Amino acid sequence: MGSDPQYIKYPDLTLAQHVFNLSNPACPQAVRQTSLKKLQDVISENKMAPFYRHLAHPVEGILNHSGEGVPQLPAKSLLTSNMLASRKSPQKIDFPWDESLYQSLVEDNRKELDAFQKEEDEAEEAAGETEVLAARGKRAEFWARVGDKDKAIESHEALLEKTTFLGTKIDLMLAMVRIGLFFGDTQFVKKSIERANTFIESGGDWDRRNRLKAYKGLHLVTVRSYNIAAPLLLDSLSTFTSYELCSYSSLVIYSILAGSLSLKRVDFKAKVVDAPEIKAILGPGEDRLAALTGEVSSGPGAQDEEMKDASVSRTTPATATTVVNLTTLGAGSGIPAETETPVDFSPLGNLVDSLYTGNYRSFFVALAAVEDNFLNQDRYLHEHRAWFVREMRLRAYQQLLQSYRVVGLNSMASDFGVTVDYLDRDLAKFIASNRIACTIDRVNGIIETNRPDDKNKQYADVVKHGDALITKLQKYGQAVRLRGSERS
Numbered sequence: 418m419g420s421d422p423q424y425i426k427y428p429d430l431t432l433a434q435h436v437f438n439l440s441n442p443a444c445p446q447a448v449r450q451t452s453l454k455k456l457q458d459v460i461s462e463n464k465m466a467p468f469y470r471h472l473a474h475p476v477e478g479i480l481n482h483s484g485e486g487v488p489q490l491p492a493k494s495l496l497t498s499n500m501l502a503s504r505k506s507p508q509k510i511d512f513p514w515d516e517s518l519y520q521s522l523v524e525d526n527r528k529e530l531d532a533f534q535k536e537e538d539e540a541e542e543a544a545g546e547t548e549v550l551a552a553r554g555k556r557a558e559f560w561a562r563v564g565d566k567d568k569a570i571e572s573h574e575a576l577l578e579k580t581t582f583l584g585t586k587i588d589l590m591l592a593m594v595r596i597g598l599f600f601g602d603t604q605f606v607k608k609s610i611e612r613a614n615t616f617i618e619s620g621g622d623w624d625r626r627n628r629l630k631a632y633k634g635l636h637l638v639t640v641r642s643y644n645i646a647a648p649l650l651l652d653s654l655s656t657f658t659s660y661e662l663c664s665y666s667s668l669v670i671y672s673i674l675a676g677s678l679s680l681k682r683v684d685f686k687a688k689v690v691d692a693p694e695i696k697a698i699l700g701p702g703e704d705r706l707a708a709l710t711g712e713v714s715s716g717p718g719a720q721d722e723e724m725k726d727a728s729v730s731r732t733t734p735a736t737a738t739t740v741v742n743l744t745t746l747g748a749g750s751g752i753p754a755e756t757e758t759p760v761d762f763s764p765l766g767n768l769v770d771s772l773y774t775g776n777y778r779s780f781f782v783a784l785a786a787v788e789d790n791f792l793n794q795d796r797y798l799h800e801h802r803a804w805f806v807r808e809m810r811l812r813a814y815q816q817l818l819q820s821y822r823v824v825g826l827n828s829m830a831s832d833f834g835v836t837v838d839y840l841d842r843d844l845a846k847f848i849a850s851n852r853i854a855c856t857i858d859r860v861n862g863i864i865e866t867n868r869p870d871d872k873n874k875q876y877a878d879v880v881k882h883g884d885a886l887i888t889k890l891q892k893y894g895q896a897v898r899l900r901g902s903e904r905s
Contacts, residue, residue, distance in 0.1 A: 422591075422624070422628070424557070424588045424589055424591075425588065425592070425661040426558065427592075428564065429459070430595060430599055430663065432599075433500055434452075434795075434796050435452035435453075435455050435456050436456065436501070437500065437796035438452040439452055439453060439456075440500075440502045441502035441794070443789075443793040444502075444794065453512065456472070456512075460522075461518070461522075463563065465522065465562070465563045465564045466522035466526050467564050469519055469522060470519060472512055473514045478512065478514065480501075499600065500600060500601050500796075530556070533552060533555050536552045536555070537552035537556075546579075553572070553576050553579070556572055557569065557575075557592075560572050561592065566596060566599075570596060573589050573593050574593075577589045577590070583616060583620055583621065584622065586616050587613055587617060587621055588625075590616060591625075593609045594610055594613065597609055598635070598639075603636070603640055606639075607636065610632060610633055610636055613629055617629055624658060627658060628658060628659045628662075630652060631649070631650070631659040631662055632659065632662060633649050634647075634653060634671065634672075634675075635797065638674075638797055638798070639797050639800075641805075643678045643679040647675035647676045647679045647688075650671050650676075651675075651676055653672075654672055654692070654694035666760050669695065669698050670760075670762075670765065670791055673689060673699075673769060674787075674791070674798070674805070676689040677768060677772060678805065678808055678812065682816075690770075698762050699765060699769060763786075764787045764789075764791070767782070767786070768787050771783050775816065777832045777833045778833060778834040781813075781834055781835070782834070792805060792806070810843065811847055811852055814843075814844065815853060817832070818864065819866070823863050823864070823865050824866070825862060825864075826858075826859070826862045826863060841859065844857060854868065855867055
């Protein structure tokens with residue numbers, strides 16, 4: 418059960434982010450050009466004929482804007498087009514289609530598949546079941562590498578049926594989760610995680626359990642279940658080894674956002690504001706150095722020798738106050754170690770600090786910066802960015818109003834750095850949907866908080882549900898009597 422994870426190299430989820438960058442109008446032009454070059458290089462290097470066709474084909478390509486062929490996406494591509502930030506990608510960047518290149522990639526793929534088939538036939542004749550499975554495993558990794566979703570899933574499923582080792586089964590399921598994440602198929606990801614969880618519960622080892630925890634957390638972020646995702650992601654900070662899933666800096670971003678939105682104030686302070694792993698990114702110099710060198714930790718796995726060595730490798734002696742360069746920790750995970758692009762975490766730091774200290778004017782400014790720098794630029798966060806901003810505004814309003822019985826409308830607008838009219842309109846939406854228990858008196862210029870008594874609320878709920886139940890029983894009784902009269 419302690420074997421090294423398998424099938425973790427492909428698909429490369431960073432390629433999906435590059436595709437997202439090309440289709441994202443909010444992404445800087447230079448970043449889109451870099452992503453285009455990276456995609457072209459990796460497609461040629463990994464012989465990704467199916468993926469190249471999916472992106473650039475004049476008729477079927479989801480990034481095609483050359484004017485050739487039919488610009489509409491075919492029906493079968495609608496699901497996989499979830500890789501894009503929007504239905505229409507920017508016209509400034511065109512992913513060129515080269516028929517000769519495509520045919521050469523197809524020929525290279527055919528030769529590889531023939532070699533795999535020959536190896537499998539020889540293994541069936543002269544070797545054992547282990548060698549046969551190894552040959553089939555190469556074919557499964559091949560389809561994941563070249564970007565053919567359907568055949569990658571089919572080959573992984575076929576391999577799963579023949580495999581008897583529990584650890585290998587879990588690795589195959591995690592690979593299928595990544596295939597779903599790569600193509601933006603949330604329903605497939607959900608089903609695959611449930612299946613992987615079944616295998617884990619039947620005896621998965623410590624490392625695979627921690628990997629699945631990170632996988633679950635990221636999936637829940639993509640479907641905006643932040644309240645469930647936050648504990649999983651925050652727990653993964655000290656034991657993270659799933660570098661095939663995302664970078665450590667990305668995990669920090671997802672953890673902070675999920676925790677800031679969903680955790681209660683006490684848990685927010687303990688698990689986000691004061692968490693050593695997060696202080697290593699957002700805290701002052703002394704806290705950051707102590708956390709990076711492993712002197713303090715909130716997780717039991719952070720004292721492991723492997724994690725401590727990796728943490729030391731991330732330490733940068735002359736680190737700027739807000740820009741952090743995190744080096745991938747996956748040296749022993751089968752993923753080649755790469756130096757991450759330095760990330761400016763200051764908007765996140767300002768968001769956490771201003772929310773906890775109640776500096777709401779700075780909070781709104783930080784929230785806007787987080788939207789621009791993180792929500793708009795990440796393929797997992799982009800779809801729900803408007804929802805996240807709205808929920809964070811609601812949290813700030815609730816945090817202020819719960820401390821007072823009556824608040825001046827002008828005073829609250831000044832605290833948030835907005836106009837009275839904007840605050841009135843914004844609060845009205847939350848009041849109408851019963852998200853905030855207060856009333857706005859524009860005549861007197863006050864906001865009055867209504868705190869319903871818990872016992873009275875419970876009584877009102879019982880009466881409300883009781884009335885509904887009685888109504889249903891009466892309708893049921895009438896239906897039964899009618900049927901009885903029909904029989905007579």
